[in-house]
Amino acid sequence: MLELAANGFWGGDGVRAGSRLSERWFNAALWLVALLFAWFLIGLGSLVVGDLPQVEQRYTLEQFLEPDQARTSAETLKQIRRAMDDNRRRIEQDRLALDAAQGATEGARETFANWLKTRDATQRVDQDPGLIARTQQLDALKDAERAVEDRLTELAQAQADLSERERDQIRADDAERMEAQQKLDAAERSQELRVFGYRLALTLPLLALAGWLLMKRRHTRNWPFVWGFAFAAAFAFFVELVPYMPSYGGYVQYGVGVIVTLVGGRAAINALHAYRARQAQVEARPDAERRTEIATDQALARLAKKVCPGCERPVALGDPNTNFCPHCGLGLFEDCPACTQRKSTFERFCHTCGTPGAGAAVPAA
Known part of the structure; x- marks a missing residue:
């Protein structure tokens, strides 16, 4: 630098x-x-570096799952959910049947109550055939209602069992997928390292070649x-x-x-x-030897910045008596041999009379 x-x-x-x-x-x-x-x-280079990952195949999670186990697990879960759907439909149907049975029981009970109010109060209740028939009808309706309730209870228990099986299967699938995800992450990290190696193998020689060319x-x-x-x-x-x-x-x-x-x-x-x-x-x-090795343009540029062309230290060039660098002793100004005008020792010609300078430096090639 x-x-x-x-x-x-x-x-x-x-x-x-x-x-x-x-x-x-x-x-x-x-x-x-x-x-x-x-x-x-x-x-x-951006296109080449960006396309380098295409030399490697892209991994997916399914590649790290056991095919038979994953297929069996998916089929089992599908069957469980199908059974849950069927069970849910039966529950809905039985709930409708229960509502109908409860409605029929309630209607029969109201009819029975009204009939009791209008019957002969002097008649013996236990010998009344109508009363016995109506009571038996109410019992039958209540039995039908209980049967529907029992079916609903069994279906609810079956649904709970199916839900538990579904949760167990999902947990098993999640554990299997987590293990596969770990394998996928490891494979992708290895792939990233390989692709980075490809990029490094491409860019590092270019950087070394660029350094050699600059030198x-x-x-x-x-x-x-x-x-x-x-x-x-x-x-x-x-x-x-x-x-x-x-x-x-x-x-x-x-x-x-x-x-x-x-x-x-x-x-x-x-x-x-x-x-x-x-x-x-x-x-x-x-x-004199030092001044011949400093290019004229370079020396004049440094003098314009008020620094010594040789050691690059600051020099009080505004002082007309400063003809040498106080740090390294390099001659900076001299008098023209023809017109005695003060000029830089690095100028090839006197800027007043045009006479060639005795200590002029050879311009750089």
């Missing part, structure tokens, strides 16, 4: 702050090419395609792959985060110390 910042985040053929206006427009167009290339690669090929004339491929590979790995990463309660994600942070932090620390060591070596070299 430090090297990228030092190079102005451009590729090998990219333009810098002091470039021609046409070159800047061409460079912007090339960055647009890089983004379009990345966009198309991202779309293609080796980003300064070539094909840098837009290098950066476009790098953007697409990073998107495929960090956006397309991470949502499919197994969680296991967050342990995997946090664990991966810790590892990535350690590796990335260690790399950044090593890069910082390496940068400081290189800067120390560079600052120990002669002034």
